[in-house]
Amino acid sequence: MVQILTASEAKKSILKNTFVIDSTEELELKNGLSRVCAKTIICPIDVPSYTNSAMDGYAINVDNARKRQTSASLWNRAPEKIKIIGKATAGHPYYGDFNEDAAIQIMTGAIVPAGYDTVVINEDVTVSNGNLNIKEFPKKGGNIREAGEDLRKGEVCISKHKTLTAADLGLLASVGISKISVFKKPKVAIFSTGDEIKNPNESLSVGQIYDSNRFSLAGMLQKIGMDIIDLGIIPDNPIMLKKILGNASSSSDALITTGGVSVGERDYMKTVLNEIGKILFWKIKIKPGRPFTFGSIDKSMYFGLPGNPVSSMVTFSQFVMPSLIKLSGAQPQETFFLPAKAAGEIRKIKGRTEYQRGIYEKKENGSYWVKPAEDQGSGILNSMSRANCIIHLTDELSNVKKGESVLIEPFMANKVLN
Ligand code: AMP
Ligand code: MG
Numbered sequence: 001m002v003q004i005l006t007a008s009e010a011k012k013s014i015l016k017n018t019f020v021i022d023s024t025e026e027l028e029l030k031n032g033l034s035r036v037c038a039k040t041i042i043c044p045i046d047v048p049s050y051t052n053s054a055m056d057g058y059a060i061n062v063d064n065a066r067k068r069q070t071s072a073s074l075w076n077r078a079p080e081k082i083k084i085i086g087k088a089t090a091g092h093p094y095y096g097d098f099n100e101d102a103a104i105q106i107m108t109g110a111i112v113p114a115g116y117d118t119v120v121i122n123e124d125v126t127v128s129n130g131n132l133n134i135k136e137f138p139k140k141g142g143n144i145r146e147a148g149e150d151l152r153k154g155e156v157c158i159s160k161h162k163t164l165t166a167a168d169l170g171l172l173a174s175v176g177i178s179k180i181s182v183f184k185k186p187k188v189a190i191f192s193t194g195d196e197i198k199n200p201n202e203s204l205s206v207g208q209i210y211d212s213n214r215f216s217l218a219g220m221l222q223k224i225g226m227d228i229i230d231l232g233i234i235p236d237n238p239i240m241l242k243k244i245l246g247n248a249s250s251s252s253d254a255l256i257t258t259g260g261v262s263v264g265e266r267d268y269m270k271t272v273l274n275e276i277g278k279i280l281f282w283k284i285k286i287k288p289g290r291p292f293t294f295g296s297i298d299k300s301m302y303f304g305l306p307g308n309p310v311s312s313m314v315t316f317s318q319f320v321m322p323s324l325i326k327l328s329g330a331q332p333q334e335t336f337f338l339p340a341k342a343a344g345e346i347r348k349i350k351g352r353t354e355y356q357r358g359i360y361e362k363k364e365n366g367s368y369w370v371k372p373a374e375d376q377g378s379g380i381l382n383s384m385s386r387a388n389c390i391i392h393l394t395d396e397l398s399n400v401k402k403g404e405s406v407l408i409e410p411f412m413a414n415k416v417l418n
Helices: 007-016 062-074 166-174 213-223 238-251 269-276 309-327 381-386
Strands: 024-028 057-060 082-088 103-106 118-121 125-128 131-134 156-158 179-183 187-193 227-234 254-258 278-281 293-297 300-305 338-342 353-362 368-372 389-393 405-410
Touching (some): 007 278, 007 293, 057 062, 062 118, 156 166, 187 213, 187 238, 213 227, 213 254, 227 238, 238 300, 254 309, 269 293, 269 300, 300 309, 309 353, 309 381, 338 389, 353 381, 353 405, 368 389
Parallel strands (some): 082 103, 187 227, 187 254, 254 300
Antiparallel strands (some): 024 179, 057 103, 057 118, 082 131, 125 131, 338 405, 353 368, 353 389, 389 405
16 A cells, blocks of 8 residues: 555546446426536527527618619619518517518517528618618628527537536527436535534633634535535544444545544544545645545545645645546546746745645736745645635745746636636
8 A cells, every 4th residue: 555645646546546426316407507417418409490680670682782772873873772571570570571672670589581691780771761771781691690500409519527507507598408417416424523623603621623624625515516414523532433434434425524634642534444444545745734545435435634724625625626526427627727926935845745825916017926825834724715826836846936937726716607
């Protein structure tokens, strides 16, 4: 058993040992946001299903209309009339005859009557006595949306494994789909360990602290759409830990605990895991979060995160999240990196990956500059709360000089389009 891995070895090992959930459920489309599509959806109709006008104006046969107006001015005769013989509005088609020399008044979204090939917009015409005078001719086919130009019947509309966005919900509705098959949310059981850990609504005795990990963890799990089973706080008691973990493993796809994975006298998680499950590794060459344990209990994956609040958040975001995304049936997400210049020296020890909390900003010339948050202690949650990025400093790097480029992982993203 290899016990200390590099960051990239640990990531690979975790993903290799992550299965994909196979149970699915059917949902109303309106409840499908951020759920993972379990079946490729084929488009049952053309979208739009009929050729329609993209603008308010007049449907014409452009060659005929042009001929009528040009020949009239060439021969210095009164212009030939382009008569307006009808009207089509959205939802109310024009059912009259086609006359190639005439025009139909048309509104956005209305069916373009057969025989007409172009729409000239209101701004480019004058109308007198029911006749149309075109000031500026559009090109043939102008201002018309062809049937099927968005999606064609039989085409793939949404692929299996896609996480549904707001646009996807609209797209599925646009082809008349009202129910969807999605992967069930993975069940993730969490608990905090430690004799000193108390709930925020309890009073603290000497030597006790409030549980922050379970709240940060639940927040991150919610963001990636997991079904959370909150098992509370369990004391440093191997018998209890064994019992709770054993029970939880049969009702969850993944188990995440914080604390008790180091080498202290009362760090029982590894011993317990050895007895009731399997340890794959328990150390990674990283900072923060070196004592990170990965293994399994029955069919459930087990992640033992360090107790320090920042270590648990960072290791979750870098090692657990990609695994849970895979477990949920979703496509893997590439980490989004932005190059930024170091605003001062960044101290770093070679031979391990460091994830430093950073604060970046955009300068007037468009370049990004980053400085590490002031206190990088792995218990300082305040600096995590103030940070807006993680500075990724890979194994081979040592101290970074002011002005050198580093890769940052910004926290922000487009919240509504994603
Ligand atoms: P451990 O990994 O159990 O040795 O814990 C490392 C440090 O993190 C200790 O100072 C613990 O008191 C602290 N800690 C452990 N669990 C939590 C928690 N749930 N919330 C806040 N701090 C914690
Ligand atoms: Mg502890």
